[in-house]
Amino acid sequence: MSVNVIPPPANFRNVLPTSDSSGHRRWLYPRSITGRFTRWRTVVAIVLLVGLFAGPFVWVDGHPLFMFNVLERRFIFFGVTFWPQDFYLVAFGLITFIVFVILFTVLYGRVWCGWACPQTIFMEMIFRKIEVLIEGDYNARQRLDNGPWTTEKIVKKGIKHAVFLVIAFAISNTFLAYMIGRDQWYRLITDNPGEHLAGLSSMLVFTGVFYLVFARLREIVCTTICPYGRLQGVLLDKNSLIVAYDFIRGEPRGKKVKHNTDDQSEAIPSGLIPLPIVQSAPPKGDCIDCKLCVQVCPTGIDIRNGTQLECINCTLCVDACDDIMHKINRPLGLIRMDSQEGIEKGKPFRFTGRIMAYTGVLVALLSIIGFMLISRPMLDVTVLRAPGQLYQHEKGGNVSNLYLVELVNKTYKPIPIRFKLSRPDAKLVFVQPFSVIPGGELAKSMFFIYLPEKSIQENSTPLQIDILVDNKVIKQIKTTFLGPVK
Template sequence: MAAPRTALPAAAGADSGTPMKDPDLIEVAQEAAPAEVAELDLYQKREKIYTRKVEGFYQRLRLFTGWPLLLGYYLLPWLNVDGRQAVWFDLPEREFHIFGLVFWPQDFPLLAFLLIISAFSLFAVTVSAGRVWCGYTCPQTVWTSIFMWIEQKTEGSRNQRIKLDKAPWSAEKVGRKSAKHAGWFFVAFMTGMTFVGYFYPIRELAVELASLATGKWQALWTLFFTLATYVNAGWMREQVCTFMCPYARFQSVMFDRDTLIVSYDPARGEPRGSRKRDADRRELGLGDCIDCDLCVQVCPTGIDIRDGLQYECIGCALCIDACDSVMDKMGYPQGLIRYTSENELAGGTTHWLRPRVLGYIAMLMLMIGVFSYNVATRIPLEMTVIRDRNQLFVETADGAVENIYKLHLVNMDGNPHAFTLSIDGIEDAELLGAVRYSLDGGETRTISLRVRARREALATPSTEMTFTAVAEDMPSLRAVAESRFMRPL
């Protein structure tokens, strides 16, 4: 099918003042694309975002959300519990020490359960309050805020930073840039060293790094996480939230018309326009928005919240604090940009206790209860019994039958214990050899055992029996394992 032809203007010197039309010509209406629709080149060069510093209620609130988590991250490895690092994931020994509790790879189902609880918590918060996790407690947001603060202290305000980047290189520019990157690298290094300190004793690691005597793997991982922090928080920033984080992409699935979001109120703000402070906006036919663009200048992802909800918005409320400060100066009510919901913007009310939210809360309470019960009743002792398959049984001269077993005993407690072994299930059966074993905290031992039973006590060729290990100083620390005893047919 041939492409349709478009109308051509009249030829020069035509008698008629109107264009000449070809009778076979098909005219195609050309609709102009909306102003907000534009092509996005995923390979285009990043445009640097110069954020403006702003103070306000939500930025003060951030001190009580992000900073406690940040301080906890840096300080936890330095705390000691019972003479051991409070949080230490000892991978070579396959032991995970968390505030006096010792977990083993056998406890990984608890970790999976904890991750599921965390995911459900994130979903519940998102359904109710949008992306408050991203805006206040996400590590990318917290570390980026620190790097931005260093940038403001070393290079100045937003306008000063713009001028500095446009200015030719000079001693002052080199000094300011060097101070900024030195501050970034220091925070990144402390972050990388702390992360490695969760897997390697941090007191030893700090001394070894300071004396340049650390092992190659410790040095390699510290360097890796230092560079990762330096690049993500210093250079990539909003690109991590926009292009790398999957949460921004699937959040819309969890949003509904009652979800709390950061939103601009167009009914109150439009039509926007500048005016003097004492001007009557009603006489000018203007809304409350003075089109100052402060909400755009403070946004860490560089969006204009007045264009509506966008997936780049992380709910940090910087635009709310900026807009409220302008409203105060103009003498207008705060809340032109605010936390609200689509229903509230449309003149309705926000429904907080809706079935979706109640379902998440009920599931969370149930899972937290089950997880807490499993942790509280967890017995830090594991025992497995394997019967010797090379020799099913041994017949003795007096007519008894013996079976050989390998018992694998793991003391997952941090303290040493003496364990006593016993068997049950076969009348008058006895363990041959030692029945008492002392294991240090975290020790694993494999024990070979012989069990003897009278043939007349064995009703079938295969009889079920149980092995029990009990700590002498803690009767609640016990483990039971099942096996079978074989006799001749």
């Protein structure tokens, strides 16, 4: 059966949803809607928001669960500390995350953006709801913005932006606590601000950035700034699950018309047989062209024009359309989560070779990271000869070299440590002796190595330093000793 499908307007991509024909910003006023997907998104948002704001303040065994201290180059994920020496783990983690994003997008499209992205959650679940609470529904907000500056408008706008600044300040404090840690953040907000000008300035800068993002930029972050939307054209295929309009069912769209079925026998002269009424109007699809799916869209697109990079898979249009279908007694799902193959040919979702290939790569990367985490040494030791230093002649016919040592305890328990040289005629003396490395700390020191001058046979003598913990060698470091050769 052939279907008369109305193609999207040829010029619908000539103007962005957030700008008018002259190129100026077109402010969006999404209409509020409720439905099963909206309720689930609210639950997910609450869980993620609680986790986000509680993250830097949750400590386990006296240590933060999460911390991203860029200044000290110390990162904590789920209580496990990572140092710059663990950069290879970070690199593999980033690669794994990218592969995961690719696989997730191939399967479910841009669901991350609509359901888990902090930008969307803050905008739609906090700032937008506050705006509706203060200024009213989408019609009231349009009237308020287009109207003159009255006392009511000044009061509402002032209250709204003041609340926005308070929330932006709370968000900036949370992110700062992630970066510098709970205790240092607490000292920052309780001490004299003059003693923490750098931290206070960072907090104010973050506050201004978050305020501008959620008060002015809004959906432009998703449609223009964020590069993830443009990756859809590369990652999506006909088997990816996306928010899609079923044009097979919906077209041709149009208003439903009730035909007059009243008895017309009085208008027909007696003795004549009435002819049947022929309906010349073409049959209509299920879409009644109410445009509610456009009115609720936070990025201002018409999902009926097909998959677009501005679509964040928030499923608001699904709830709006389902509500209309319920009212006109038609099956739900005119707009639904489905693949292009599912819409056009009714095929169910299936795992393709492309999906299985991405899955295989992801499993392999996860296995590698797991092995690296398990085999990661508890103590990282770096020994370097002091830069710019050669050798020195000492009393008693000895020659000395100066070395720098850096030790990182990657556990939360103190580790007793001892250094031992492989050569019996060599002697190691610390400038600042230490025997225990505190848990989760980085320790630095210097030491001298002495060798008898008569035992030096070459300019660069190889040496081996054994690192002992509980009298067990956990690491062997090879270095060289510079000395004179006669």
